[in-house]
Amino acid sequence: MSNNFLVSVCCSTFNHKKFIGHALDGFLMQKTNFAVEFLINDDCSQDKTPEILKEYENRFPGVFNVTYQTENQFSKGLKPFTHLLFPKVNGKYIALCEGDDYWTDPLKLQKQVDFLTGNEDYSMCFHRCKIVDENNNELESDFFKHLKEKDFSGEEILKKWSIPTASVMFRSVFRNQITERAKNPGYYFGDTPMFLTLLECGKAHCLQEYMSVYRVHKGGISKDTSPKKFIRWYNDHKTIKSDFTGKYKNVTNKNIANIAFGAGVNLTKQGYLFYGIKFFLLSLFYDRKPFESFVNRKLKTLWKILNIPSKNRKL
Numbered sequence: 001m002s003n004n005f006l007v008s009v010c011c012s013t014f015n016h017k018k019f020i021g022h023a024l025d026g027f028l029m030q031k032t033n034f035a036v037e038f039l040i041n042d043d044c045s046q047d048k049t050p051e052i053l054k055e056y057e058n059r060f061p062g063v064f065n066v067t068y069q070t071e072n073q074f075s076k077g078l079k080p081f082t083h084l085l086f087p088k089v090n091g092k093y094i095a096l097c098e099g100d101d102y103w104t105d106p107l108k109l110q111k112q113v114d115f116l117t118g119n120e121d122y123s124m125c126f127h128r129c130k131i132v133d134e135n136n137n138e139l140e141s142d143f144f145k146h147l148k149e150k151d152f153s154g155e156e157i158l159k160k161w162s163i164p165t166a167s168v169m170f171r172s173v174f175r176n177q178i179t180e181r182a183k184n185p186g187y188y189f190g191d192t193p194m195f196l197t198l199l200e201c202g203k204a205h206c207l208q209e210y211m212s213v214y215r216v217h218k219g220g221i222s223k224d225t226s227p228k229k230f231i232r233w234y235n236d237h238k239t240i241k242s243d244f245t246g247k248y249k250n251v252t253n254k255n256i257a258n259i260a261f262g263a264g265v266n267l268t269k270q271g272y273l274f275y276g277i278k279f280f281l282l283s284l285f286y287d288r289k290p291f292e293s294f295v296n297r298k299l300k301t302l303w304k305i306l307n308i309p310s311k312n313r314k315l
Contacts, residue, residue, distance in 0.1 A: 006034035007109055008091035008172065012080035013040065013099025014072075017047040018134065019215060024056050024064070026103030026212075032110045037091060038064045040099075041084045044072040049099070079190045082182040086175045094172045097212070101166035104130070105211035112169040115207065123202025124170035124195070126163050128210045134217035149208040154199045158240070158251045163195055163204075166212040174201045186239030188232040193240060196248075227270060230263035234279075257287030 009027060013020055027038050042050055053066050065088070073084060081096065093113060097103065105111075108127075115125050128147045131139045144164060152162055178194050187193055198204065237259060241252040260283035268276030283290050 004035050005037040005091040007032070007036045007093045007095055007113060007169075008089040009036060009038045009095045009097065009109075010081055010085040010089070011038065011040045011097050011099060012043070012085065013045065013049055013053075014043040014074070014080075015045045015047045015049060016099035017045070017049045017052060019100040019102070019217075020049050020052050021056075022102040022136075022213075023097055023099050024053075026097070028060065028063070029103070029106045030109050031106045032113070034113065036109060039085050039088050040064055040066045041080050042066065042068050043074055043080060043084075044069040077185070079182050082175075082179045082190060082194070086172075086179055089172050089175065091172055093169055094175065095169045097166040100215045100217060101164070101213055102215075103166065103212045105209060108211040109169070111207065111209070111211070115205065116169065116171065119205070121202055122205055123174055123198045124168060125205045125207060126167040126169070127207040127212070129164040129167055129212045129214050130210055131214050131216060134215065139216065144214070147206050150206055152204045152206055154196050154244075154248055155251050157192065157195055157199075157204075158248055158255060161192075162206075163191070164212060164214045165191055166214065168195075170198050171202075174198055177201065181243070184239060184243060186243070187236055189236050192236070193243070196240065196244060227263055227266045227272070227275075230259055230266055230279075233259045234263055234282075253286045254289070257283045257285075258290050260286065261290040 011023060011027075013023070016023075030036060040053065042053060050068055053064070053068075057064050057066060067084065067088075069084075074080060078084060086094070093116060095109060095112070112125050112127070116122060129144060131141045131143060133139055144162075146160055147162065156162055174197070177200070178197050181187075181193050181197050182190055184193075195204065234256060237252050237255045241249060241256070260279045264276045264279035264283060266276075267273075267279060
């Protein structure tokens, strides 16, 4: 490991021509008393993302270490961070940022390094973030409002998607454990198993400051409501349940039930009735609450339409 860099910033990008400049500017604004390397993987973007990256490389020679894939590696089962970027890391700490998100605080890296340096029992830290749309308009959302200055457990991370990826910094000494876990073919999304693995190595702390932005846009995962996404989520949480030997059984059962129910709804709407019923039954197997809540909502709507007094309503 080289002693030149204390922090390795890992950035994964794919078809982010409209956003990658914001991410790179967020890197360039960082003020630190240590050396930082910026490792970027472009996963064979089909838009002008590579041209923008090359423009920044020309403007700031020696600052960015960019890999331009000639074939899309994610489609081959390789995860951008664990398989493509982590092997190139030289720093003691790793900071993450995807190409459609960006940093807003010039002292972000410094603050996180200061925290981890002063708290050796923590394997990672993260922070609060704002949410914007593809045109950079800030969105009102409760998505990350539960984040506050405190330690977070694995159960809390699973109960709500608690950790914005662009806010994460962790000790690079644990990257091999993360990479080994990512080899499990049951995982499609890599962030949650990564964070749970880090919690096996130490504690996780959320810093109070807003220091990054999470972007919601048409091409992003958060906007994807396809049945395929729900099925992948379902498989991911089943894998988490087994991979962590039942440690998170209660919360994963609830998550699996919710995800299976969502898959059932989406599949049924798209005409895949057999598969929709299959996922409804799977949801009931893991936890009855999603189905019961759905029925209750529909009954309340019916009562309202029929103008049935609340005292005569029976669930």
